[in-house]
Amino acid sequence: MASAELPAGLPDSSADRHLREEKITSQELLKGHFLHAFRDTVRLPDGREATREYVRHPGAVVIIAQLDDGHVVLERQFRYPVQSVMIEFPAGKLDAGEDPLACAKRELLEETGYTARRWARAGVMHPVISYSTEFIDIWFARDLTAGERQLDAGEFLDVLTAAPDELVQWCRDGHVTDAKTLTGVLWLQNVLSGAWVLDWQDDAS
Incomplete structure (x- = not known):
């Protein structure tokens, strides 16, 4: 849930391309009663690949x-x-x-x-x-x-x-x-x- 408006002095989202990672694949690791965990392969801004493990949460x-x-x-x-x-x-x-x-x-x-x-x-x-x-x-x-x-x-x-x-x-x-x-x-x-x-x-x- 990103903020709709950025404070004055901060670049808008179009200037964030050099920071963003792109999902290539996603693997489900765990689906429990509460936690839902994944391991994604992502492409880094410099073109290399890396993995990201994270938990999806309903808020x-x-x-x-x-x-x-x-x-x-x-x-x-x-x-x-x-x-x-x-x-x-x-x-x-x-x-x-x-x-x-x-x-x-x-x-x-x-x-x-x-x-x-x-x-x-x-x-x-x-x-x-x-x-x-x-x-x-x-x-x-x-x-x-x-x-x-x-x-x-x-x-x-x-x-x-x-x-x-x-x-x-x-x-x-x-x-x-x-x-x-x-x-x-x-x-x-x-x-x-x-x-x-x-x-x-x-x-x-």
Whole structure:
């Protein structure tokens, strides 16, 4: 998901030919319940060939949900690949054909029990550009109402809240290392300072 418009001073895509790689062949390596891995042979800009191994991902959302007192909603969840309990913003994978805002609403409710009256899309991030197609839509949520969580079978997590300054301190001290959460904190700081403005919309559902 590339940006439609490049900032002033950057060349447009027509000037990128000397950087682009062209796919020659593609081999499926793995099709699991979640991961779909490939090894492609590509032609480099200088004409030589190379291989690229990567994972196709359906995309995901992350939600920066802020309570009336300014605190943000967070989760603590064990992440098996890194064998650690991580502090994260609520997030989740898009179902096939699912609208990102619908996914954000679903994941916030399922994981935290909260619903939100106001939503704003902040942007998009690509967390692992070297080996995955994954993108994560960044959403803000406000005017929250607490309710019952609806966790998936086999899903275990704790919900907590933190003041923005406290969360920034956790990031600085290395207690928060999750990429989507670090990016979300960048957005949160700039939105709270007024440097970045969001287009808020009321939930019509």
